[in-house]
Amino acid sequence: MVFPNLKIGDIVARVPIIQGGMGVGISLSGLASAVANEGGIGVIAGAMIGMNEPDVAKNPLEANIRALRKEIRKAKEMTRGILGVNIMVALTNFADLVKTSIDEKIDVIFSGAGLPLELPRYLKEASEQGKEEVRTKLVPIVSSARAASIICKKWLNRFDYLPDAFVVEGPKAGGHLGFKPEELDDxxxxxxxxxxxVIEAVKPFEAQRNRRIPVIAAGGVYSGDDIRSYIDMGAAGVQMGTRFVATHECDADDRFKQAYVDAKQEDVVVIKSPVGMPGRAIRSQFVKDVDEGRRQPVKCAFHCIHSCKVEKSPYCIAAALLNAKKGNLNKGFAFSGTNVHRVDKIQSVKELVDSLKEEFEASRLSHPLPRTS
Incomplete structure (x- = not known):
């Protein structure tokens, strides 16, 4: 066995890699099922998942719920592996997407872009209504030890529940970032x-309940050597997003994927998103137009993010990301991590995972852990 297993409660992934949930249609059933088939945890992103539904502008709530059900069911038809969903706290339909995912018996819910303080409530409600234990695992995404501690304390006090794991996302990630702009290079x-x-912060809670809370590293993880490094550091596994975009199975248009292959290091920029957070993206004509004030404030039909300042925004981020997903990068942009310039080809998920295994093994052999007496 090359990779160590990733255990989240009674769920065991034979490959310690979670595919990052990439919203507005980048990671849907196609990518998630392919990753799950290779032994990792494949993740469907819930953010504006219903953008292709015909009634999304008139009825966004039902359109997004319908689309999420479709994607979970499609993924389950294509794999017997482990599947998760990524649902941002900042989404206006957060609760409905969580309830839908639990109802569809998804294996794991990953939740960030805010502290998911109410997440266990929906699990308990589902258990009480169904009169049976719901096995969906709850994994918050955090950027600090303080956030992890707050979530553990709140969940214990209010729901007698501890997170099943934590994903810790660092400042090299793509998309919206849980840091202030000045913190990104600090x-x-x-x-x-x-x-x-974070590993130290969760130890008292692990001791209190006599069970492990795995900590998963995310943000800028690129190679098998990176995976080995974080596992040696004490992480139980990693989350990777950027690497999985440049795969045949990724649900984005091929032109979106090619933007990753073509990107140079200087093309990666941090933008000010309408949702009030910095975001890391590949520079495009659209991004240049926004920077130069050539985009005018818009009206929003979707109201997808609580914190989006519609009246002050020069563009709709959901529409921009959907345009990019469809390959129209003149009317949108692609989020990416800092290492996107290292991507040099589009390959299958199997080829990618196999190469990561080889790199991991080579790195492990050249960096043996010190013996302990």
């Missing part, structure tokens, strides 16, 4: 620094 906020802090 070594104090580097993933290598935060991972050990």
């Amino acid at each position: 070594p104090e906020f580097a993933l290598e620094k935060v991972i050990p802090q």
